[in-house]
Amino acid sequence: MLIAITLAVIVLASLLFHYINPWHPPALASNWKQMDDTLTITFVITGIFFVILNLFLVYVIWRFRRRGSKATETVAYQPVNHKLERWLTVITTVGIVALLAPGLKVYADYVTPPKDALEVEVLGSQWQWRYRFPGADGQLGATDARFVTASNPFGLDPDDAKGQDDALVDASELHLPLNQPVKILLRAHDVLHDFYVPPFRARMNMVPGLVTTFWFTPTQAGRFEAMCAQLCGVGHAAMRGLVVVEEAPAFQAWLAGKPSFAAASKPAPVATADGGSSDPLAMGLAVAKAKACVACHSADGSAGVGPSWKGLYGKTEAFADGSKEKIDDAVLAREIREPAAKVVQGFAPIMPKSELSEAEVTALVAYIRSLDPVKN
Numbered sequence: 001m002l003i004a005i006t007l008a009v010i011v012l013a014s015l016l017f018h019y020i021n022p023w024h025p026p027a028l029a030s031n032w033k034q035m036d037d038t039l040t041i042t043f044v045i046t047g048i049f050f051v052i053l054n055l056f057l058v059y060v061i062w063r064f065r066r067r068g069s070k071a072t073e074t075v076a077y078q079p080v081n082h083k084l085e086r087w088l089t090v091i092t093t094v095g096i097v098a099l100l101a102p103g104l105k106v107y108a109d110y111v112t113p114p115k116d117a118l119e120v121e122v123l124g125s126q127w128q129w130r131y132r133f134p135g136a137d138g139q140l141g142a143t144d145a146r147f148v149t150a151s152n153p154f155g156l157d158p159d160d161a162k163g164q165d166d167a168l169v170d171a172s173e174l175h176l177p178l179n180q181p182v183k184i185l186l187r188a189h190d191v192l193h194d195f196y197v198p199p200f201r202a203r204m205n206m207v208p209g210l211v212t213t214f215w216f217t218p219t220q221a222g223r224f225e226a227m228c229a230q231l232c233g234v235g236h237a238a239m240r241g242l243v244v245v246e247e248a249p250a251f252q253a254w255l256a257g258k259p260s261f262a263a264a265s266k267p268a269p270v271a272t273a274d275g276g277s278s279d280p281l282a283m284g285l286a287v288a289k290a291k292a293c294v295a296c297h298s299a300d301g302s303a304g305v306g307p308s309w310k311g312l313y314g315k316t317e318a319f320a321d322g323s324k325e326k327i328d329d330a331v332l333a334r335e336i337r338e339p340a341a342k343v344v345q346g347f348a349p350i351m352p353k354s355e356l357s358e359a360e361v362t363a364l365v366a367y368i369r370s371l372d373p374v375k376n
């Protein structure tokens, strides 16, 4: 009887929780209301069966409980009941079809973009986002893993004419035009990632060696957080991006400020996320953001995957090999260039090597030094 009461309480509590719980998905900001509808269908069907089956069990436990110490009822032995089996088969089939069919239909729509969709490539790597738009020719250039270098993170084929005008966004912020269908092409450098913007109800795994795709139309202007939805390593939680949906003219103005592949591959002074700045501190901060250093190193002393930069400069730091060093320009520059050479004690040797130019290293070191005005 205790089991029957417990089951009844679980059913009641589940229903109650559903109606009063404070967690709801964020407001829909894309065309994919079908995603919500599919979830609702699944939820309603499984919810109805959950309630019916559990209450049936409660009834059976109560109805056929043992009465008194000398129970006389005998149990009927009925190994086969074709009629019941037929009914269960039919009901289960209908239930499974109702659960699966809407999802198949929506998925087919989800990977079939309209013809006028704007193509955008999203490139994931540990632990940052990059984006690429086709240039005036409307076509993305060919890529290959063998072309990937620090100065060509997208791995664009230097000999492909179509790629020369591709606009490259070497930062985590992506802008998209409002009410324009967008075809997202996803690639990953290293491990599985997953580009996910919850209000768009759209996401897809990014698989090294493959290009995966989906489409959506942003229907609300605003700023939406993008996150990686595959556990992709120790910096996973910091793998965040931003999608800014705005009117077409504002989007075009933003896109016009992004360098083409041809321009980016010319030996330029310094390519920074803010489009180039002569202020070394601003440049250092821009480098820190563009190279995703800030994903692991905080500037305010809060704990992160790597040592915080606040108070780091001038400090005597212990290293995993047992040595101690005072953090100065030379040590910082070495750590940036060869992160695996010496690792600060208490931290995992996981910092990826990102080849920065001399000017970028100098700017980054100046920025880190500036975070400690006392010792500066």
Ligand SMILES: [Cu+2]
Binding pocket: 124, 125, 127, 192, 193, 194, 228, 229, 230, 231, 232, 236, 239
């Ligand atoms: Cu990731």
